[in-house]
Amino acid sequence: MTTNNGSLVRVRDVDKVFRRGSEEIHVLTGLSLEVAQGEFLALMGPSGSGKSTLLNLLGGLDRVTRGTVEIGGDQVHAMSDRALAAWRARHIGLVFQFYNLLPVLTAERNIELPLLLTHLSRSQRKEHVKVALEAVGLHHRSRHFPRQLSGGEQQRVGIARAIVTDPTILLCDEPTGDLDRTSGDEILNLLQALNREHGKTIIMVTHDPHASHRASRTVYLNKGQLFAEAPE
Helix, strand or coil, X not given: CCCCCCEEEEEEEEEEEEEECCEEEEEEEEEEEEEECCCEEEEECCXXXXXXXXHHHHCCCCCCXXXXXXXXXXXXHHCCHHHHHHHHHHHEEEECCCCCCCCCCCHHHHHHHHHHHCXXXXXXXXHHHHHHHHHCCCHHHCCCCHHHCCHHHHHHHHHHHHHCCCCCEEEEECXXXXXXXXXXXXXXXXXXXXXXHHCCEEEEECCCHHHHCCCCEEEEEECCEEECCXXX
């Protein structure tokens, strides 16, 4: 699933403006970005630079003010809300800093949640969950609740939930930000394995240079614009 020029992601001349009363806040300005299929991209920048905003635009969680977002040839910026929800469920896997697991559900039930939006049978969903749990090395913890898991294990469940639908792209927002170094390294090892061994395209927002070094390329966002190197 690539565009005609070989890129999976094409962002062109994107502006994002938020309005607070009569005030306009320009978060992204004329931003353009291309990401190849199978690339592991790290997105760095100071707080408030627009990193999470860009991630939300790529995931169809928010809409551009101006410009275009194309993923795998699909015009994400032009979709209706209904079409966008269906597209997102099929193509986007989201990994959050604080896991966002439901405490009343076991690991396997948390992972199954995205599959409830599909037409898979119960037995098919169970098989998909099994594969995802094995991919993150947690098959032996499938019936544990989040409170019974370490932070690193909870994030592995979050990653399993993100990959259970076999999405086109994984979007990771500070996936190691709430973990100690050892647990964080385990998560980065897992993301690298998903990228290198399974060909997953990953875009990861991070503040941590240690994490960004695991990516195949790093770009820097500052004052709403992208740079190939960290601005002075």
